[in-house]
Amino acid sequence: MLEVRGLSKAFGSLQVVCDVATTVRGGECLGVMGPNGAGKSTFFDLLAGVTRADAGRVYVDGADVSALPPEARVKAGLARAFQVPKPFASLTVAEHLRLAADAGGGLQGHAALERAEEVMERTGLSCLSMTTGSSLRLLDRKRLELAKALATGPKVLLLDEISGGLTEPEVQALVEMIQGLKRPGLAILWIEHIAHALQATCDRILMLHLGTKVIEDRPDVVAADPLVRELYLGTASHA
């Protein structure tokens, strides 16, 4: 569903993403780990088209989106949920999702309504459909952020540290929701610092260090890797 070849980006003399390649199939979830500054968010920026790559190609369901601007990549099936959700204060949950279904998913009228309903069900927001953005607690703002991405009808879903700021039980609720999103037509990529959340959800984990992929393998293999333990688990134990 997503194929990435030789993706690279430098800011001045700083090589932030260096020749990264991966393939994520429909139904799979790929975790992306790495210390702060490893290039994880820039990797997502390159996939989303927010930052222009120096080299490399991105394919969504076989279509080359490398030359497309961000909005066109959303229409091609690439959706992204941001770390800090910023809902519109006076719009309801349902209105947010109808907008996303329209602007990103190209659905109008009844079709947009149906998409909004379906997505609220998948993200546990049905009972909050008439609640406005300003009245949502953090976990529900995160749910809405995810739901907006889903409302565009994505083939590839990019999640960047969406569990930040949540309590442990809330992280657990979010993990269960993401596990429930896995389906054949959707590839999920998830950047997260919380190792156990990725271990529980992902089929594979890709580890970035200084912009370079150091390993991509099953969660148990990655967790047992000596370099990963030094780079990541060492960092985590001081956090």
Ligand SMILES: Nc1ncnc2c1ncn2[C@@H]1O[C@H](COP(=O)(O)OP(=O)(O)O)[C@@H](O)[C@H]1O
């Ligand atoms: N627009 C930019 N201009 C210059 N340097 C940047 C820019 N964006 C990110 N960087 C640098 O790129 C490196 C990787 O950043 P980032 O992708 O945010 O890492 P991560 O998400 O893994 O913490 C950092 O050293 C950061 O300072």
Ligand SMILES: [Mg+2]
């Ligand atoms: Mg980041």
